[in-house]
Amino acid sequence: MQLYFIIFVAMSIIRRTKSVNDITQFFEESKYAVSVVNLVERFKEKMNKTTVYRILDKLENDGVIHSFIGRDSLKWYAKCQGCQSGHHTDTHPHFQCNSCGRVECLPVKLQLPEIQNLSIEYAEVNLVGKCTECSN
């Protein structure tokens, strides 16, 4: 309830388009990462797939969401926590359950290996395995 109120206020103040709001709100409420095909399917009644792609690009540039490429070659999106515009420092690992397919962001700091003579700008870490519910 509070969440909806906050979203409503944010919508009123920032004044974005209806489409951008729809997708933004979806990410606010979603706990897991979502693939781009899923998003296009999910919003196909409300907007064109081109629009979905464009809004996702925009939201990513604005630091609202971040993306990564899954083992399925698809682009997956999830909301950012602590990412600034154009500077996604929050390169946490992503976990995909190969049983139920669910993808989630892991709240873990990565310790990147120090490689001689290589300057690493960011890391993409995808962990694949079984989630809690599927391993029971």
Added chain:
Amino acid sequence: MQLYFIIFVAMSIIRRTKSVNDITQFFEESKYAVSVVNLVERFKEKMNKTTVYRILDKLENDGVIHSFIGRDSLKWYAKCQGCQSGHHTDTHPHFQCNSCGRVECLPVKLQLPEIQNLSIEYAEVNLVGKCTECSN
């Protein structure tokens, strides 16, 4: 020179098809990972793209090469060191230089984070940055 001899002997003993040999030999000689588009382009005079895809699948299943998905959504291949058939335990990180585009396997053991209640089967780690030559 020794390398060529070894390849020749291996070719004679294992008796694979010409196409499989061409691609296998390419990976023996190549130091870096190669994208699938590059491979199709590289062998387009010698064989059909369907054949390339099929051989890559086969070689990966046989544990000769391994693949990973790059930030460009493309499938990249590199030769395996110490991978057994169907069991790619050697999940080392891959590094892609975002200046020259070169992709290489890093001979580094990964320390995967222990996540509660998640059983992680494998990890895909892609590091992006600048390589030695490009950072000078």
Added chain:
DNA sequence: ATTAATTTGCAACCAAGTTGCATTAGTTGT
């Protein structure tokens, strides 16, 4: 040598993602 099994090429297809352009919606100035 004839048959059976594998491999390859080809064309058509599928799906993710992009582009150009016309249309609509939203903003601003007068």
Added chain:
DNA sequence: ACAACTAATGCAACTTGGTTGCAAATTAAT
């Protein structure tokens, strides 16, 4: 309130990585 402008959206066509079905060719088996 209306015209003029700007930004957002829809649509269709296109590009590209990847797959599939089937026929032709090559290789292996009897």
